[in-house]
Amino acid sequence: MAVPDEPPTDTITSYLLSTFSNVCRGRRFISTMAGAFPLPLSAREISDWLDAHPSPLPRRHVDEVVFALDAICLAEEEG
Template sequence: MAVPDEPETDPITDYLLNTFRNIARGRRFISSMAGAFPLPLAAREISDWLEAHPPAMSRREIDEVVYTLDALCLEADEESKS
């Protein structure tokens, strides 16, 4: 199966995806005897990133996108374990 080309994006989408990727690098995990499990991103992780890298848009918009992408990623991770 051929890998499809990535869809074209605009600068705002690029900014939001890049912001999510960098915030997610600071994700916390909980460890137990069963393994390590990712925790949802918290407002603190978003704030830490945005303090170091001033946002190009409103915090409300960034939060909405980051939390939505995070939920999708955690859901996909959970499905891959099933």
């Protein structure tokens, strides 16, 4: 199956997706004998990113979107 082109995004959506991607780089994992498993992102990972790259959006909006995207990604990982 061919990979479809990405749909066009507005500036805010692009910013939030990029922020989520970069915050995920600081994700913590738990390691067991069965392997390594991703932990949900915390406010600390978001804060670490935003301290270095201040957001033009209110923090509550950034948190809401990052946590929602993280929940979707973790749910897909489990299923």
